[in-house]
Amino acid sequence: MLTELRIAGFGGQGVILAAHIIGNAITLVEKGYATMTQNYGPEARGGAASAALVLSDEPVLYPYLTRPDILIAMSLEAYTRYGPEVKEGGFLLVEEDLVQLDALPQVPKCKIYGIPATRFAEELGKKMVLNVIMVGFFSAITKAVSPEACRAGVEHEVPKRFLDLNVKAFNKGYEYGLELLTHQGERTHPGEEMIPGLELENHTK
Template identity: 45%
Template sequence: MRKEVRIAGFGGQGVILAGIIIGRAASIYDGINAVQTQSYGPEARGGASRTEIVISDEEISYPKVSNPDILVAMSHEALIKYLDDLKDEGILIIDPDLINEEDIEDFVKEHEIKVYRARATKTATEEIGLRIVANIVMIGAITNITKIISLDAAKDAIVASVPKGTEEKNIKAFEAGYALNS
């Protein structure tokens, strides 16, 4: 079964690293297939930033994402830019503190989008004391909500991907995200 995931936010939030970690978790630690791509346009500098992951138990031919099953929005700008592409009845995960939900109410209703709220930035700042781990908190939320990667694979991929010496903080951030009750 092919699943397409798009994570979008603004440059500096670590959305690309989040995509790499999810791809690594799926392909290396869960042993299924994954391809990760990212936008390399000029918007990667400060403006919108996005990464895409295709996960499948079959061989992945077409590597790009056009209509994601799962959209994760970490900024309002990204949400508005990419919401239209989300599949009907798709999963939308938002960081509610960075988003004005009123703007998407009609779309969500019309397309029967399943909306989940994960306060990644607030959790990172208040529980971990480090705003920059919001991306890792979000991976925790994505893992719990979507089950596209396993809990153990996610943790192993985080440890393999973050700078040495920061593993403990990042795993704590992941667990806080996993525990978020959305």
């Protein structure tokens, strides 16, 4: 099984750290293979940030993404830029307060889930942990990586003094994801007949 994952957002959101947590979880805990690449061009300074991960149960040969199975979009720009690439039937996980789905002329035909991660992070006391909340959410919704492995990944990547906070953040995202699945089931976006952005908003309220 080969899964292509892109995590994108803006500078300061911890996109690369999120990718590292998942990479660690896959390679060090689940004994799978993960290859992470990122953009290094001048466009990666300050503004947009993106990391790509190829996850597999055998050694990864081709290092780049062809079409992501999963996109974690933490900013509107990330969504508009990378949204159209997502495979049909894949997963699109968004920071729902920052991403308006109708910003793309055609909403991607994939399973879309939203979470107010920034707000949750602020409630936990540090806006910076939104990335780890997104990782928890990703683990719950996609099941691509187990929560135990992700928690170990968090432990590996985060300085000790921030560990408790980050584990809380992970759990928050994970539980919210499970809850969403229980209440809503799988949300398949069929096209014009619903406007997921609005519905997501309804749900979170």
